[in-house]
Amino acid sequence: MSGLLPVEEAQARLLALRAPLLPEKISFSECVGRYTSDDILALRDQPAAALSAMDGYAIRFEDLPGPWTITGESAAGAAPDRMVGAGEAMRIFTGAILPDGADAIVVQEDVADDGAMLTLTGEGPGARGRHIRARADDFAEGECLLPAGTRLTPGAIAAAAMSGAGQLAVGRRPRVAILTTGDELVPAGRALAPGQIPDSNSPMLAAMLAGEPAIVSLPHHVRDDRAILAKLLKELARRHDAIVTVGGASVGDHDHVRGALQDAGGQIDFWKIAMRPGKPLMAGTIGDAVLLGLPGNPSSAFVTATLFLLPLVRHLAGARDPLPTVHRAPLEIALDGGDGRRDYLRARLKNGRLTPLIGQDSGRTMPLAAANALLIRDIGAPPCDAGATADYIVIA
Secondary structure, eight states: OTTOHHHHHHHHHHHSSOOOOOEEOGGGGGTTOOBSSSSSSSSSSSSSSSSSSSSSEEOOOGGGTTTTTEEEEEESSSSSSOOOTTEEEEEEOOEEEEETTOOOEEEGGGEEOOEEEEEEEEOOOOOOTTTTETTTBBBBBTTTTEEOOBBHHHHHHHHHHTTOOSEEEEEEEOOOEEEOOOOOOETTTTTOOTTTTTEHHHHHHHHHHHHHSSSEEEEEEEEEEEHHHHHHHHHHHHSSSSEEEEEEOOSSSSSSSHHHHHHOOOOOEEOOOOOOOOOOOEEEEEETTEEEEEESSHHHHHHIIIIIIHHHHHHHTTTOOOOEEEEEEEBBBOBOOOOOOOEEEEEEEEEEEEEEEOOOOOTTHHHHHHHHEEEEEEOOOOOOOOOOOEEEOOOO
């Protein structure tokens, strides 16, 4: 279908419209979900010395099977005050520094201790180095622990804190305005006049962005009025890094986003994508803000937000890999061939197999409620039998 932009090209052009935001330094308590702006390098070895991994006794492996003279103890948080010599054992606790001379730990369940002498009663450590955490076993000073652009999970924050850092440089949170258009839309829960429908897109998009490092501004709603829309776009562009319009991006008499963007002094970069649902997607700039125009049907808005809005937010926040990950799984049922647009079918992944849901019309919301994957049927793809593998994207 001529004139339609491939999805990958559109994604690349969207992300090229603006560079990631400048970084800021914040405490660990604020870091979860943010993206590192620099490589996180270890400032220390972890552990900084060989440690015991068990409660027991530090011994020389060559002295097995004992007995040993007990010469003291090593507890976590302090260095042992002497070394372990021939025929000696030192009481040691999990996390304590291994004393010089020792090269194995015999666990306390394998010995008898009369206060002065230690006798082996079990199998013993079995090998030199058993139950010992070697110095720098986790990481060594200077090692890159987290490359720039890494999303900070609780586990990644633990590693960064253990590295010796006191705070982290992360990408700033983009300010995102959600703007719906259309005379027919009414805030959810309000009484409806004939021809009106509840606005499902605002709460849906806000929910999609809830797990992202973004500051979301909503609700903003404009009736089908080009002049008012242009004025609001100007105002929002002064206070936001991205503006997401929903609806009004097609070619109908009441679709005013393209015209309003131009009236407001903005520039359109691309319009219309070779995908279904979501063909009328539009992107451009107004001032320093990126404008992303999503279609108004709920499934179209959801699919295009998954492929474009979430990557844009992650890119602005400093993500190294902002695009969704594509997986593969076998089909539960046969799938028809593709045509001139790439399809993103709402699907269910269950027991490792994909099933496209009934009712792929872009105006339906129930397939969205049941879906946990977008099944990808590429342009011109041949029909597939059940059991053939297909690409998909995980969705919440």
